Amino acid sequence: MLQKQSTMRYLDPKNNFILKKLFGQHPDLLISLLNALMPLDEGQIIEKVEYLPEDMVIEIPEFNFPTLCARCLDNRNLYFVVQIHMLWTPAFKYRIRFNSSTAHIKQLDKGNKYDSLQPVYALNLVNDIFIENDEDFYHHYSIVNVEKPERKLEGLEFVFIELPKFQPQNMDQKKMAVLWLRFLTEIKDGNHEVDEELFTQDEIRRALEMLNESAFTESELAAYDRYWDAVSKEKTYASEKARMAREEGREEGLEEGIEIGRQEGLEEGIEKGREEGLEEGIE
Missing domain, CATH: 1.20.5 (Single alpha-helices involved in coiled-coils or other helix-helix interfaces)
Known part of the structure; x- marks a missing residue:
C-alpha cells in the first residue's frame, strides 16, 4: 500500500550531495545505516561515529565523487574506519582499493607504530551491475589465506552492494538492511509516493522527511543537479x-x-x- 504524498516531491538519496547531507551531518542516521549494511560480527554494534576530514583520502583526478569517511566505535570498545562511496560504473571498483589503502596509511602519524592502525572498511553502494550472471548483490571481500580462508589479514575489507540486483526477499532476517536498501532503491527523483512501511522506522522516516525538495535551497538544488x-x-x-x-x-x-x-x-x-x-x- 502506498502512502500518497501529494504535497511533497522527493529527491533521489543516491545523489552524492544528498547522501553526504543525510549521513554526513546526522550521526544517528549513519550509525543506523552502518549497523544495517556492514558485515559486523554477531552481537557487534556500532555505537558512536566521528567524521574524519576529507584529507584522509588522496584525491584522484578522475575520481569525481567524494568519499564519506568516519571512525566508528563499537560495543566492544574497538575502533575502525568506514568509507562510503556511491558508485555508478564498474570501473570504480579498481580505484576503491587505492582510496581505502590511502585511508589506512594516512592514519600513521610520525612516530606511531603500525599496530596502532585501525582497520578500514569500504562500503560501496553501486548503482550498476558489475558481476554478470550472479544473483548475489552483496559482496564482501577481505584479505585471506588462499588455502586456509579462516586465516585473515586484518586491515582492509571491501563491501560492494549492487543496488539494481537487490530484492527485499533476499534479506528476510535483516529488517533494517531491507528498509535502508529499499530507501536507496525505491526513492527516485520526483517521487510523490512512498510505501508506508518505510515510515515505520524512526531513522528512515526522518531521512525521508529530509528528502523533501522544498527543504533545499536553490544553491543546494543546483549542487544536486551538478552531481547528476x-x-x-x-x-x-x-x-x-x-x-x-x-x-x-x-x-x-x-x-x-x-x-x-x-x-x-x-x-x-x-x-x-x-x-x-x-x-x-x-x-
Whole structure:
C-alpha cells in the first residue's frame, strides 16, 4: 500500500550531495545505516561515529565523487574506519582499493607504530551491475589465506552492494538492511509516493522527511543537479572507453586472424612444394 504524498516531491538519496547531507551531518542516521549494511560480527554494534576530514583520502583526478569517511566505535570498545562511496560504473571498483589503502596509511602519524592502525572498511553502494550472471548483490571481500580462508589479514575489507540486483526477499532476517536498501532503491527523483512501511522506522522516516525538495535551497538544488551532470559524463566516458576497447579487440582479432591465415597458407605452400618435389624426385 502506498502512502500518497501529494504535497511533497522527493529527491533521489543516491545523489552524492544528498547522501553526504543525510549521513554526513546526522550521526544517528549513519550509525543506523552502518549497523544495517556492514558485515559486523554477531552481537557487534556500532555505537558512536566521528567524521574524519576529507584529507584522509588522496584525491584522484578522475575520481569525481567524494568519499564519506568516519571512525566508528563499537560495543566492544574497538575502533575502525568506514568509507562510503556511491558508485555508478564498474570501473570504480579498481580505484576503491587505492582510496581505502590511502585511508589506512594516512592514519600513521610520525612516530606511531603500525599496530596502532585501525582497520578500514569500504562500503560501496553501486548503482550498476558489475558481476554478470550472479544473483548475489552483496559482496564482501577481505584479505585471506588462499588455502586456509579462516586465516585473515586484518586491515582492509571491501563491501560492494549492487543496488539494481537487490530484492527485499533476499534479506528476510535483516529488517533494517531491507528498509535502508529499499530507501536507496525505491526513492527516485520526483517521487510523490512512498510505501508506508518505510515510515515505520524512526531513522528512515526522518531521512525521508529530509528528502523533501522544498527543504533545499536553490544553491543546494543546483549542487544536486551538478552531481547528476557529473554522473552522466562519467557513464558516457565509461561507455565510450568500453566501446573503444571492443573495437580495439575486434581489430586485433582481425589482424591476428589474417596473420594466422598468412602463416598457415605459407606453411601449406611449403609443405605442398616439398611433397611435389619429393614425388618428382621419385619419378
